[in-house]
Amino acid sequence: MRIFDPHVHMTSRTTDDYAAMYEAGVRAVVEPAFWLGQPRTSVASFVDYFDGLIGWEPFRASQFGIRHHCTIALNPKEANDPRCAGVLDVLPDYLAKDQVVAVGEVGYDSMTPDEDEVFARQLELAIDYELPVLVHTPHRDKLAGTLRTLDVVRESGIPPERVVIDHLNEVTVEAVRDSGCWMAFSIYPMTKMTEQRMVRILLDHGIERMLVNSAADWGRSDPLKTRRTADAMLAAGFSASEVDTVVWRNPVAFYGQSGRLELDEVDVDELATFEGNSIRRGGA
Amino acid sequence: MDDGVRALLLVALPTDLVVGELTHLYQHGDAAERRAVLRALPLLPIGAAAVPLVQDALRTNDSRLISGALGPYGATYLDDHSYRHAVLKCVFTGIPLGDVAGLPARADRELARMLADYARELIAAGRDVPPDIQPLIDAYPEVGAP
Numbered sequence: 001m002r003i004f005d006p007h008v009h010m011t012s013r014t015t016d017d018y019a020a021m022y023e024a025g026v027r028a029v030v031e032p033a034f035w036l037g038q039p040r041t042s043v044a045s046f047v048d049y050f051d052g053l054i055g056w057e058p059f060r061a062s063q064f065g066i067r068h069h070c071t072i073a074l075n076p077k078e079a080n081d082p083r084c085a086g087v088l089d090v091l092p093d094y095l096a097k098d099q100v101v102a103v104g105e106v107g108y109d110s111m112t113p114d115e116d117e118v119f120a121r122q123l124e125l126a127i128d129y130e131l132p133v134l135v136h137t138p139h140r141d142k143l144a145g146t147l148r149t150l151d152v153v154r155e156s157g158i159p160p161e162r163v164v165i166d167h168l169n170e171v172t173v174e175a176v177r178d179s180g181c182w183m184a185f186s187i188y189p190m191t192k193m194t195e196q197r198m199v200r201i202l203l204d205h206g207i208e209r210m211l212v213n214s215a216a217d218w219g220r221s222d223p224l225k226t227r228r229t230a231d232a233m234l235a236a237g238f239s240a241s242e243v244d245t246v247v248w249r250n251p252v253a254f255y256g257q258s259g260r261l262e263l264d265e266v267d268v269d270e271l272a273t274f275e276g277n278s279i280r281r282g283g284a
Numbered sequence: 285m286d287d288g289v290r291a292l293l294l295v296a297l298p299t300d301l302v303v304g305e306l307t308h309l310y311q312h313g314d315a316a317e318r319r320a321v322l323r324a325l326p327l328l329p330i331g332a333a334a335v336p337l338v339q340d341a342l343r344t345n346d347s348r349l350i351s352g353a354l355g356p357y358g359a360t361y362l363d364d365h366s367y368r369h370a371v372l373k374c375v376f377t378g379i380p381l382g383d384v385a386g387l388p389a390r391a392d393r394e395l396a397r398m399l400a401d402y403a404r405e406l407i408a409a410g411r412d413v414p415p416d417i418q419p420l421i422d423a424y425p426e427v428g429a430p
Contacts, residue, residue, distance in 0.1 A: 110369045140372040170408040
C-alpha cells in the first residue's frame with residue numbers, strides 16, 4: 001500500500017516516526033506551516049521555521065525514503081499577534097520555491113477581524129502564485145466558522161477545486177462537498193475524528209475529493225493514522241483501488257495542481273549530509 | 285513564589301510605570317509569572333491597557349493561563365465576541381465554567397448558539413457533552429436542543 005499524508009507536522013516528530021511511516025507505506029508527506037504551541041515573538045522566528053520546512057526537514061524525510069513538501073502561510077492564531085504581521089511580507093519569497101505546494105494553513109481560529117484580513121490576503125497570494133490552498137477550520141464554533149470560510153473562499157474568486165478545507169467532521173462535511181472544495185479529515189487518537197467515523201463518512205459521502213491525514217504534531221496524535229484508516233476502509237469493504245484513491249491519488253491530484261510535486265522513489269543515501277550536517281548523531 | 289506575592293510587588297509599582305512593566309514581565313515571563321500578572325490585573329490602575337495580554341493568554345492551550353485570563357479583569361474588558369470564544373476555550377480545555385468570571389451574567393444568546401452547535405458536534409461524534417454547558421444553552425430555548 002502506498003500512502004501520501006497530505007497534512008503532517010514532521011518537524012515535531014522523531015526519526016522513529018519516519019521509519020514507522022515508511023514501514024506502513026508512507027512515501028510522501030506535505031507539512032503545512034502552523035502554530036508551534038507557543039507564540040513566536042518576531043518575523044525572524046517564522047523565517048527560520050520556513051527555512052527548516054524547505055531545508056532540513058525534507059532532508060530528514062529523504063533519509064527514510066519519504067518525499068517531503070510543505071505549505072507556507074501565517075497561521076490564523078498568530079494572525080492576531082501584531083508582532084507577526086510582517087510575516088505576510090516574507091511569504092512571496094517562499095511561495096516561489098519548488099518544495100512549496102500550497103498556501104497554508106490559513107483560515108480561522110477565533111474569527112477576528114485580523115484573521116479575516118490575513119485570510120483574504122493569503123487567498124490573493126494563492127491566486128497570484130497559482131497555488132492550491134490548505135484551509136484550517138476552527139475548533140471553536142466550527143460549523144459557523146466553516147460556513148464563513150466557504151463564503152470568504154467564494155468571494156476571493158479562487159477556483160474551489162484549488163482549495164481544501166481541513167479538520168472536517170460529520171456536521172461540516174456536507175457544506176464543503178456542495179461548495180466544490182476538497183474535503184480533508186484529520187484522524188486523531190482522542191479528538192477530531194476516529195478512523196471508524198471516517199469510514200462511515202466515506203460510505204455516506206463517497207471518496208471523490210476526499211483527503212485523509214494524520215495532522216500529527218506535538219500534541220497527542222499518531223502519524224500512522226493514515227494507514228489505520230486505510231485498513232479500516234478495507235475491513236469495511238472498500239476495494240484496494242478505492243483505498244488508493246483516498247490515500248494516494250487524491251492528495252497527488254490536489255497538490256499536483258501546484259505543478260511542483262516530485263514523487264519519484266527516493267534513492268536513500270545514508271552518507272548524505274545537509275549543509276554538512278547528517279542525522280547520524282556522532283556517526284559522521 | 286506565590287501569585288499573591290507577585291501581585292503585591294506589581295501593586296507597589298508607581299502608577300505611570302505599571303503598564304510598561306507589566307507588559308515586559310508578561311512577554312518575558314514563564315508560565316507562573318504570566319499567570320501571576322494575569323491574576324493581578326484587577327488590582328492595578330490600568331483600565332483596558334492589558335487586554336492584549338489577556339488576548340495572548342487566550343491563544344495559548346495552557347489552562348493555567350486561560351483561567352488567569354478569564355478572571356474579573358477579562359470578564360470586565362473583553363468584548364462580547366472575545367468573551368464568548370474565551371468561554372468556549374474553557375469548555376475545550378476542561379476548565380470548569382463555575383470558575384469563569386462573568387458567568388452567567390455575560391452569557392448571551394450567541395454563546396448559547398455556539399455551545400448548542402458544539403453539543404451537536406459531540407453528539408454526532410458519539411462523545412459526551414460536558415454537563416456544565418447545559419444551563420447556558422437552556423437559558424435560550426430558541427437556539428434549539430442539541
